[in-house]
Amino acid sequence: MVEDKVFAGCVKALKEGEELSREQWRVLLEGRTRERQDWLAREASAVRDRVYGKRVFIRGLIEFTNYCKNNCYYCGIRRGNSCVKRFRLTEEEIFSCCRMGYDLGFRTFVLQGGEDLYFTVDRLEKLVRGIKEEFPQCALTLSVGEMGREDYRRLREAGADRYLLRHETANRKHYARLHPPELSLGHRMECLMSLKELGFQTGAGFMVGSPGQTAENLIDDLLFLAEFQPEMVGIGPFIPHKDTPFGDKAEGDVRLTLYLLSLVRLLLPYVLLPATTALGTAANRGREAGICAGANVVMPNLSPKRARENYQLYDNKLFTGKEAAEGLEALKESLGALGYLVAVDRGDYCKSIESFKS
Ligand code: SAH
Numbered sequence: 345m346v347e348d349k350v351f352a353g354c355v356k357a358l359k360e361g362e363e364l365s366r367e368q369w370r371v372l373l374e375g376r377t378r379e380r381q382d383w384l385a386r387e388a389s390a391v392r393d394r395v396y397g398k399r400v401f402i403r404g405l406i407e408f409t410n411y412c413k414n415n416c417y418y419c420g421i422r423r424g425n426s427c428v429k430r431f432r433l434t435e436e437e438i439f440s441c442c443r444m445g446y447d448l449g450f451r452t453f454v455l456q457g458g459e460d461l462y463f464t465v466d467r468l469e470k471l472v473r474g475i476k477e478e479f480p481q482c483a484l485t486l487s488v489g490e491m492g493r494e495d496y497r498r499l500r501e502a503g504a505d506r507y508l509l510r511h512e513t514a515n516r517k518h519y520a521r522l523h524p525p526e527l528s529l530g531h532r533m534e535c536l537m538s539l540k541e542l543g544f545q546t547g548a549g550f551m552v553g554s555p556g557q558t559a560e561n562l563i564d565d566l567l568f569l570a571e572f573q574p575e576m577v578g579i580g581p582f583i584p585h586k587d588t589p590f591g592d593k594a595e596g597d598v599r600l601t602l603y604l605l606s607l608v609r610l611l612l613p614y615v616l617l618p619a620t621t622a623l624g625t626a627a628n629r630g631r632e633a634g635i636c637a638g639a640n641v642v643m644p645n646l647s648p649k650r651a652r653e654n655y656q657l658y659d660n661k662l663f664t665g666k667e668a669a670e671g672l673e674a675l676k677e678s679l680g681a682l683g684y685l686v687a688v689d690r691g692d693y694c695k696s697i698e699s700f701k702s
Pocket residue numbers: 418419420456457458459487488489490508509510512550551580581582583584585622657658
């Protein structure tokens with residue numbers, strides 16, 4: 345049993361921005377109790393409120409292709425899943441998603457997809473330019489997997505502002521447990537480095553409870569985040585998809601996910617931290633719980649119905665309720681009841697907010 349004094353010492357060090365050792369992270373993970381978790385959620389919420397105010401940022405998620413050349417063991421749209429009905433949106437459909445989103449009040453669009461060979465850099469570049477031309481006041485986020493540095497450079501040049509590429513796990517062995525041999529942690533990390541150097545607001549992140557994950561692996565993830573200092577961090581529970589090699593594995597723990605959100609908020613006070621769709625899928629009011637644990641972003645779905653139905657990364661992925669863009673009013677209400685306002689600006693990563701004094 346971790347003593348109160350020891351636990352509190354580690355929380356204090358974390359809050360004061362000290363670099364935590366492996367041992368200190370272990371204390372925080374192993375010392376988790378219900379009371380301590382609730383306490384950290386309040387602390388994390390207070391930090392988030394000081395930095396960004398009582399505001400939650402919204403991003404319009406456009407899942408534009410479920411073709412993928414990769415074969416990640418956890419993912420429902422992996423190449424090897426022959427049950428998937430594949431789709432890709434046309435350029436026109438993507439633009440109409442943005443227009444609908446813009447009218448609903450979205451000022452950030454996130455284009456996410458599998459690694460689809462049809463969407464070459466030339467095509468993506470053209471898409472990015474087109475969207476930034478029509479919506480110059482909006483931020484554009486890409487989440488289309490691994491590419492070479494030169495390709496990322498061209499997309500940045502074309503106007504993309506942010507890039508989400510979860511590292512998935514910072515432990516080499518665990519990475520190999522989740523991915524086929526042609527994918528490596530080394531390359532994933534190289535991609536993240538390039539993105540950051542090119543000036544993207546960069547998002548890393550990982551699943552909680554993915555098969556084979558240990559507490560030591562989570563410590564690796566936290567140490568990596570502390571070192572990499574991403575502008576965004578995506579964390580959600582692993583949820584099995586029946587037509588993948590992990591179809592019979594257990595779902596990740598929702599409470600542990602919430603706890604990690606709180607730790608990450610304390611570690612990176614300015615981070616843009618989504619309450620993810622996976623969190624909303626794994627638990628009733630999961631996204632609201634994420635906000636209460638320190639998250640400050642939600643990503644409602646702007647994709648057309650046929651895309652949503654077929655972009656099934658995991659079983660039972662939400663696609664009709666408050667996570668959908670049409671559900672924005674309901675989302676505003678449920679966040680409003682918690683005391684949060686849905687922000688209408690781009691919600692860029694911001695490290696110079698004056699109100700923040702630690
Ligand atoms: N091709 C892009 C987008 C991947 S999908 C890329 O490689 O970055 C976005 C995220 O969904 C992944 O990074 C992964 O962490 C998450 N995901 C995939 N399958 C999942 C599952 N079964 N349960 C929970 N999250 C999953």
